[in-house]
Amino acid sequence: MKIYEFAANPSSRRVGIFLKELGVEVDRVQLNVREGANLNAEYQEKSVNGKVPMLELDDGTCISETIAICRFFAEKHNDTSLFGTTPEEKGLVEMWQRIVEFDGLYAGFQAFRNLSGVYSDRERCVPAWGEESKRRVEEFLPKLDKQLSRNDYVAGDKLSVADITGFLFVGVVCEKALEIKALEAYPHIQAWYDKLSQRAAFQ
Numbered sequence: 466m467k468i469y470e471f472a473a474n475p476s477s478r479r480v481g482i483f484l485k486e487l488g489v490e491v492d493r494v495q496l497n498v499r500e501g502a503n504l505n506a507e508y509q510e511k512s513v514n515g516k517v518p519m520l521e522l523d524d525g526t527c528i529s530e531t532i533a534i535c536r537f538f539a540e541k542h543n544d545t546s547l548f549g550t551t552p553e554e555k556g557l558v559e560m561w562q563r564i565v566e567f568d569g570l571y572a573g574f575q576a577f578r579n580l581s582g583v584y585s586d587r588e589r590c591v592p593a594w595g596e597e598s599k600r601r602v603e604e605f606l607p608k609l610d611k612q613l614s615r616n617d618y619v620a621g622d623k624l625s626v627a628d629i630t631g632f633l634f635v636g637v638v639c640e641k642a643l644e645i646k647a648l649e650a651y652p653h654i655q656a657w658y659d660k661l662s663q664r665a666a667f668q
């Protein structure tokens with residue numbers, strides 16, 4: 466089995482952190498998606514969304530989508546704790562994972578892709594959508610800060626997959642790609658981010 470990834474990119478890093486927290490090692494194949502290494506017919510045939518990360522199993526089954534890959538390994542290794550343990554925890558983790566991914570990370574992806582034109586060789590870029598998406602990111606940050614003012618982690622008092630999504634959203638998408646100073650502006654996000662940064666898997 467192997468994972469196709471572009472190690473520097475947030476989606477690949479989400480899987481990487483998840484696997485480190487789980488203590489699982491998997492072979493990796495680097496695809497430089499910025500240079501279009503994912504665009505050839507062979508990869509596009511294997512991958513439903515055409516992107517990285519993608520997990521290819523030994524029987525040829527291919528699983529795309531970050532959370533689907535994380536779910537596969539959690540189930541395979543009988544440790545689904547990062548998705549919550551009790552029914553209540555599972556519901557809250559699922560809710561926050563989706564909120565941070567849709568309202569934070571993906572809005573940030575849309576902002577970066579449409580404003581920078583980094584993938585203009587493969588998609589139509591709409592700068593106005595980029596601007597709107599960036600505003601949505603800015604509007605989401607106080608909600609995340611409020612949640613972290615009341616909880617140690619995004620979905621409550623335990624580390625979960627929602628923290629991994631949030632960590633890449635804040636550190637890579639906000640701070641680096643969009644130059645939004647989330648850490649400076651939001652003390653609870655800053656404290657949570659510092660705490661996660663100290664974990665070996667997040668370094």
Ligand SMILES: N[C@@H](CCC(=O)N[C@@H](CS)C(=O)NCC(=O)O)C(=O)O
Nearest residue numbers: 474475476498516517518530531532
């Ligand atoms: N929903 C997908 C998003 C994956 C994604 O956006 N991957 C980016 C890198 S972070 C990519 O492959 N970009 C290359 C492209 O769009 O052609 C997931 O969660 O896995």
